[in-house]
Amino acid sequence: MNNLSCVILAAGKGKRMYSDLPKVLHPIAGRPMLRHVVDTACSFSPSQLVIVYGHGGELVRQSLSDVACEWALQEQQLGTGHAVQMALPFLPDNGATLVLYGDVPLIGLDTLQAMVEAGQGGKLVLLTDIIDDAAGYGRIVRDGEGRVIRIVEEKDATEAERHIREINTGIMLLPNQHVRQWLGSLSNQNAQGEYYLTDVVGMAVTDGVEIATANPRQSWETFGVNSRVQQAELERIYQLEQARKLLEQGVTLLDPARLDVRGSLSCGRDVVIDISCVVEGRVVLGDGVKIGPNCVLRDAEIAAGTEIAAFSHIDGAIVGVGGKIGPYARLRPGAELAGEVHIGNFVEIKKTRIGQGSKVNHLSYVGDASIGAGVNVGAGTITCNYDGVNKHLTVVEDGAFIGSGTMLVAPVTVARGATVGAGSTITRHVPEAQLTVARARQTTIPAWKRPEKKD
Ligand code: UD1
Ligand code: CA
Numbered sequence: 001m002n003n004l005s006c007v008i009l010a011a012g013k014g015k016r017m018y019s020d021l022p023k024v025l026h027p028i029a030g031r032p033m034l035r036h037v038v039d040t041a042c043s044f045s046p047s048q049l050v051i052v053y054g055h056g057g058e059l060v061r062q063s064l065s066d067v068a069c070e071w072a073l074q075e076q077q078l079g080t081g082h083a084v085q086m087a088l089p090f091l092p093d094n095g096a097t098l099v100l101y102g103d104v105p106l107i108g109l110d111t112l113q114a115m116v117e118a119g120q121g122g123k124l125v126l127l128t129d130i131i132d133d134a135a136g137y138g139r140i141v142r143d144g145e146g147r148v149i150r151i152v153e154e155k156d157a158t159e160a161e162r163h164i165r166e167i168n169t170g171i172m173l174l175p176n177q178h179v180r181q182w183l184g185s186l187s188n189q190n191a192q193g194e195y196y197l198t199d200v201v202g203m204a205v206t207d208g209v210e211i212a213t214a215n216p217r218q219s220w221e222t223f224g225v226n227s228r229v230q231q232a233e234l235e236r237i238y239q240l241e242q243a244r245k246l247l248e249q250g251v252t253l254l255d256p257a258r259l260d261v262r263g264s265l266s267c268g269r270d271v272v273i274d275i276s277c278v279v280e281g282r283v284v285l286g287d288g289v290k291i292g293p294n295c296v297l298r299d300a301e302i303a304a305g306t307e308i309a310a311f312s313h314i315d316g317a318i319v320g321v322g323g324k325i326g327p328y329a330r331l332r333p334g335a336e337l338a339g340e341v342h343i344g345n346f347v348e349i350k351k352t353r354i355g356q357g358s359k360v361n362h363l364s365y366v367g368d369a370s371i372g373a374g375v376n377v378g379a380g381t382i383t384c385n386y387d388g389v390n391k392h393l394t395v396v397e398d399g400a401f402i403g404s405g406t407m408l409v410a411p412v413t414v415a416r417g418a419t420v421g422a423g424s425t426i427t428r429h430v431p432e433a434q435l436t437v438a439r440a441r442q443t444t445i446p447a448w449k450r451p452e453k454k455d
Contacts, residue, residue: 003095004116005176006041007087010034010102011054011074016227022056024102025063026231029238030262030280033225034060036105038067043109044116047095050087051102079194080170081186088180096122097174099197104224106234107171111216115173118212124204125173126151128213129222130166137167138198140213148211151198155191168198169222178209246273254293268304292326300331303339317349320356338373355398368410369394378404378422385410397432 014023024034034051041049049069053060054077061071072086084099091097096119100107111127119125126148128140138151139161151168152161174182182200190196204211216222225231242265243256251267253259258275265279268287277295286304291297295308298315302308306319309326316333319325324342331343334351341354344361352366355373360366362379368391369383381402383394392410396402400414403422414420414430421437430436 004044004046005048005091005095005097006046006100007050007052007084007097008037008100008102009052009080009083010060011052011077011083013055022060025060028105028235032063033105034064034102037100037102038064040107040109041100048090050090052083052086080197081183081195081199084197085183091176093176095176097176099172101170101224104222106221106238108217108221111221115214118214119173122175122177123210123212124175125212125214127169127171127216128166129169129215129219134165134167139164140166140168148201148213149205150202153196171222175209178207371396372398374399377402380405383408383410
């Protein structure tokens with residue numbers, strides 16, 4: 001957008017959060033509220049992005065240190081008009097400025113685009129909404145012809161004005177040409193002793209600047225967060241919205257109210273997700289993937305036809321086509337499974353490649369390993385990868401069979417087609433295509449008697 005600036009007000013304290021964390025850093029869907037607003041603002045590629053900060057200042061700046069923006073400090077919160085004043089040194093003299101709020105995280109791009117459209121030709125644009133209970137909001141006062149003439153804050157309003165149901169959401173588009181002069185002449189002679197941003201509306205009328213209004217696509221886009229209750233409400237709204245989009249794309253969600261996406265989820269055709277799953281980071285699910293109930297998926301790529309059964313935890317892993325994972329499987333970062341791999345219950349895989357068709361079906365830990373194709377890893381097998389100081393590699397070549405309860409003390413290699421007898425503790429190279437057993441031989445002591453109790 002040409003010559004559009006954005007100012008995000010984020011100086012408020014958030015007293016009612018009862019928290020040491022500055023309000024705008026409290027998350028919705030795992031991301032600070034302020035970041036949601038910053039990301040939305042950035043999709044306009046604004047010529048200037050200014051964040052007005054105050055309470056918890058340094059922490060707020062640090063948390064968004066990767067954002068290309070200007071930081072304007074508002075040391076004392078003297079009102080919304082005063083807050084925007086702090087951003088003035090960074091704003092150009094022409095174009096327009098969108099005023100957003102760090103605690104109004106769900107404002108939508110479409111709504112803002114409509115405002116920018118409405119502001120063509122240097123108009124002042126207010127985002128207003130008509131609601132049943134307007135208590136607490138500034139009211140939009142219009143003249144007999146329906147033209148906006150001013151905004152009155154509830155505490156300053158007359159009884160008649162309080163009956164107005166059209167409210168100021170706070171979000172507005174200001175013509176930069178006038179904004180310095182308007183903000184410079186604000187006064188705090190009002191019920192709250194604050195410099196009201198809303199007073200620029202009356203000034204625009206006096207200066208003959210046209211005022212347009214726009215409405216949000218959805219009322220909840222303009223909901224602010226002042227308490228944990230409101231934060232929780234917006235979290236649910238956001239999550240239902242994610243779920244709705246997935247359903248519209250053809251994903252089956254057994255219960256759209258029981259999915260939490262705290263990152264991005266992209267799905268192929270005919271994906272089915274059972275209840276109570278949590279998605280974090282970037283997750284990609286191929287065609288026909290089925291996710292069982294109560295799974296956590298974080299930064300994962302799961303290829304077509306794979307089924308992840310209940311209570312599995314997949315983190316930083318790649319799963320090939322037609323895999324069967326879980327229930328109760330844990331794939332940790334660096335797990336890379338080829339096609340048709342089976343990982344069963346209570347199996348943990350870390351930093352390990354597993355080849356086509358291999359199986360680790362029960363109660364195992366496989367870490368820092370390279371497992372070939374067609375390998376069967378028996379129940380209770382453990383790669384002893386850590387000597388207390390360093391991690392070592394275990395290699396199991398194609399077609400090997402590892403008997404149950406085997407300890408593979410790394411570094412060690414089990415060569416192609418080898419069989420390892422159950423209960424072995426393998427410390428040396430296991431040669432190809434033979435049976436290797438490394439355990440004490442079973443003996444029976446015939447005359448042995450159980451000890452008896454002495455008096
Ligand atoms: C403001 C509007 C009101 C509107 C309401 C919508 C004014 C004067 N009034 O009310 O018409 O209906 O929003 O919620 O603008 N902030 C700062 N610095 C300040 C003051 C506020 O950064 O000095 C930030 C707050 O952190 C918050 C936002 O601005 O994110 C709005 O402030 P708040 O006090 O909640 O709004 P009101 O003034 O009550
Ligand atoms: Ca206030």
